[in-house]
Amino acid sequence: MKIAIDGMGGDNAPKAVVEGVILALKEYDGIEYYITGKAEEIEEELKKYKYDEKLVKVIDAREVISPNEHPVMALKRKKDSSICKALKLVKDKECDAVISGGSTGAFLAGCTLLVGRIKGVERPALAPIMPGKNGSFMIVDAGANVDSKPSYLVQFAHMGKIYYQEVLGKKNPSVGLVNIGAEEEKGNELTKAAHKLLKEEENLNFVGNVEPRETSSGDVNVLVCDGFVGNTLLKMYEGVAKTLLSMIKEEILSSGIKSKIGAALLGPVFKKLKIKFDYKEYGGAPFLGVEGICIKAHGSSDSKAFKNAIRQTKTFYDNEVLEKIKQELKNNI
């Protein structure tokens, strides 16, 4: 397969992107890489490694879209940006997939505008996988669509189901609706209407409402919600865990020698937890509902995160997830 990768996307680009590709070259066979961005900077990084040069192409792109720019405006103005060039490779069928750690807004808008929606999809959705206490869970949508309609959420459920099933390997995963209140009649206009629709779907393992505080257990596999709510869940999850761990650290530093010894002894436990909460293990978030394999890597991705995003992209491709999503939508909407 051929993967286009935005060489300038993310806080640690192009260094982390190139290093991620090098790591992936060692681990996975049958992938060619097209890295877009300032050629001299990318080549400078590539020079540091020994690798099969036939498998890596550098596609020069002189512009970079920053996360602070207006997504659609930037896409229109900066045709020679690393994001645009990477997306164009997929649009022109030169590549099978695209990965970017750059501006989320520009990447998602670009996926919709350049790669295009799957026929029948009302809105594509960003679907990150999160580490829960008892297992991984997926949030669909995590921020691509605010002010969603009930019917969007039904499509999110079907797309998320197929992705979770094929990439995380769990047959007929459970689907829940994020809602404030477990009872059917609870919630706002959107969730009340969405609940009714989801309940009627025959080919979904719909388990009902999931309250925000229950999401982190990971007991429900696929959580559907409006993008504003999904983004809030995602950011709270990262934010609260970070705040709590930093509070533990501060308390330890300001405490006596006993606590410091205790912390040292507990080192391996904290390390294990850190790995469990580490988004890097999960690669990136697929953008579901577009006519291609589009993976958004975290803005702060390091080389390992990029390598894992490549692994995820490969699974997406190998398991023909895109075709299966189309089939699922065809059968159910």
Place this chain on the structure above:
Amino acid sequence: MKIAIDGMGGDNAPKAVVEGVILALKEYDGIEYYITGKAEEIEEELKKYKYDEKLVKVIDAREVISPNEHPVMALKRKKDSSICKALKLVKDKECDAVISGGSTGAFLAGCTLLVGRIKGVERPALAPIMPGKNGSFMIVDAGANVDSKPSYLVQFAHMGKIYYQEVLGKKNPSVGLVNIGAEEEKGNELTKAAHKLLKEEENLNFVGNVEPRETSSGDVNVLVCDGFVGNTLLKMYEGVAKTLLSMIKEEILSSGIKSKIGAALLGPVFKKLKIKFDYKEYGGAPFLGVEGICIKAHGSSDSKAFKNAIRQTKTFYDNEVLEKIKQELKNNI
């Protein structure tokens, strides 16, 4: 002052309610208590203590509204419930304030229906105070109103400002809008419109958007949002902290002796953090915008939490917060 307290409200009622009143009697002067609920059960609890019997009245109420009942229906059907009787005491001006740890839905609906809104208030809002890393922060609204209009959020901001100022003692507290994205143009229809309105308010220390992950720092004092989002924040905050601490505990239990010694040595640190994250320290959540002092205590409140809710109610009364909220609204809407 006279406080009506729902004797049957909460998981640990009436025991925890009565014990909370007894603790408060020892600490605070000048309060008379009207405890509503099954008289024999409440008196059974009261008998266990020595206290000034002139200061405690038991108001018999034979029914209890459970959190699973439809709030408005239950209120209408169960006139002889502990919640209704407590609210009626405020409505009839026999008491100055009401506290309940019972069904949130029934209590809030009852406050609006029986006690009534302040003139000019579009929607009253539930406003819990949360422990942040660098200070306490308030969420307005935390679940009373879903599908809010932009103008509601402006009123939430003014009411929250006065409460935070008078009860937490910080002049001109900062006000933020919970939004996914720091920039003004980010968000959904509600937040975009609310941002514009808030920015124009002269008598608010409005600091702009606050992203969900930043809320737990406590750097912004009063956070306004739609109740669906506020409830999500609140529940994620409780849920993630709980999940993380239980994961730490499980990891420790399944680890070797070194980790267990480490955990024992870190005991005081965890204890301090537990206190910092303990909602019980903060009393209850005021329901702002109604014509009385209405405090919702947490459903799992113990005696200490009820005692603190009483302290909070006393501060509300002593500092004439209700009058000041009315004045603020008069001057600004």
